[in-house]
Amino acid sequence: MTPDTRPDSIPDLVAMKAAGRPLVMLTCYDATFGRLLDRAGVDVILVGDSVNQVVAGQDSTLGATLEQMIYHASAVRRGVPTLPIVVDLPFMTYQVSVEEAIRNAGRVLQLSGCNAVKLEGGAAMAPTVRALVERGIPVVGHLGLTPQSVNVMGGYRVQGREQEDAARMLEDALALEASGASLLVLELVPSVLATRISQALRIPTVGIGAGSGCDGQVLVLHDMLGLNEGFNPKFLRKFADLAGPVQDAVRAYAADVRARRYPGPEHSFE
Numbered sequence: 639m640t641p642d643t644r645p646d647s648i649p650d651l652v653a654m655k656a657a658g659r660p661l662v663m664l665t666c667y668d669a670t671f672g673r674l675l676d677r678a679g680v681d682v683i684l685v686g687d688s689v690n691q692v693v694a695g696q697d698s699t700l701g702a703t704l705e706q707m708i709y710h711a712s713a714v715r716r717g718v719p720t721l722p723i724v725v726d727l728p729f730m731t732y733q734v735s736v737e738e739a740i741r742n743a744g745r746v747l748q749l750s751g752c753n754a755v756k757l758e759g760g761a762a763m764a765p766t767v768r769a770l771v772e773r774g775i776p777v778v779g780h781l782g783l784t785p786q787s788v789n790v791m792g793g794y795r796v797q798g799r800e801q802e803d804a805a806r807m808l809e810d811a812l813a814l815e816a817s818g819a820s821l822l823v824l825e826l827v828p829s830v831l832a833t834r835i836s837q838a839l840r841i842p843t844v845g846i847g848a849g850s851g852c853d854g855q856v857l858v859l860h861d862m863l864g865l866n867e868g869f870n871p872k873f874l875r876k877f878a879d880l881a882g883p884v885q886d887a888v889r890a891y892a893a894d895v896r897a898r899r900y901p902g903p904e905h906s907f908e
């Protein structure tokens with residue numbers, strides 16, 4: 639890939655690491671934002687199961703369904719014709735058996751037209767990753783804080799601080815790569831560990847709260863746009879503060895409707 643080529647496949651994303659190009663990933667859940675992200679030059683879009691929190695208003699990702707993911711992934715695909723799009727497999731759609739994982743991941747790609755699935759977990763998921771890849775379904779792994787395991791982890795906190803946990807995470811990362819995973823998301827991982835994992839792998843790592851040593855970065859779109867006023871974790875930089883302007887626009891509209899200043903003659907038909 640040349641330095642300014644837009645990636646249009648999962649192998650293109652893998653090649654970016656060898657070319658020394660940082661990967662820019664953002665979450666997205668609809669066609670309108672998808673078009674904006676595409677025009678703004680992101681490399682890859684993640685239709686995360688965070689949609690269940692950000693859009694559906696639930697307090698975790700656990701309730702996301704396959705139908706929900708297919709609906710949002712299809713919408714994003716319609717707005718983003720060529721960029722690679724990764725779709726999260728929801729909780730319990732891939733853990734029960736390899737057969738179910740193949741069926742569900744296949745459905746996601748078939749019905750949405752997206753390019754890869756993401757699943758959470760380490761070495762225990764390696765046989766599933768291998769089976770998916772062997773059947774033509776690219777897989778993105780996810781280690782560190784894995785939100786679908788929030789009930790086991792006891793909260794959304796940094797993972798891999800203890801030496802034993804750090805060593806296990808490195809082994810998990812190597813197992814996912816050996817099974818054919820194309821990328822690896824590292825969430826809430828100490829920077830030193832994330833850097834070590836990134837250096838040990840041939841495939842790119844994409845960090846969120848995992849420091850600058852990762853091969854790329856991902857953020858939840860609504861968080862980095864400052865739409866989620868109450869969410870201010872240490873790792874997050876708000877690149878805009880859109881909550882204010884959105885509310886200002888709605889207040890201005892409400893005031894104009896109430897004062898009968900809108901619609902004006904220029905908005906009305908003969």
Ligand code: KIV
Pocket residue numbers: 665684685686687688689726823825846856858
């Ligand atoms: O669901 C999601 O948005 C994610 C990102 C936080 C990586 O998995």
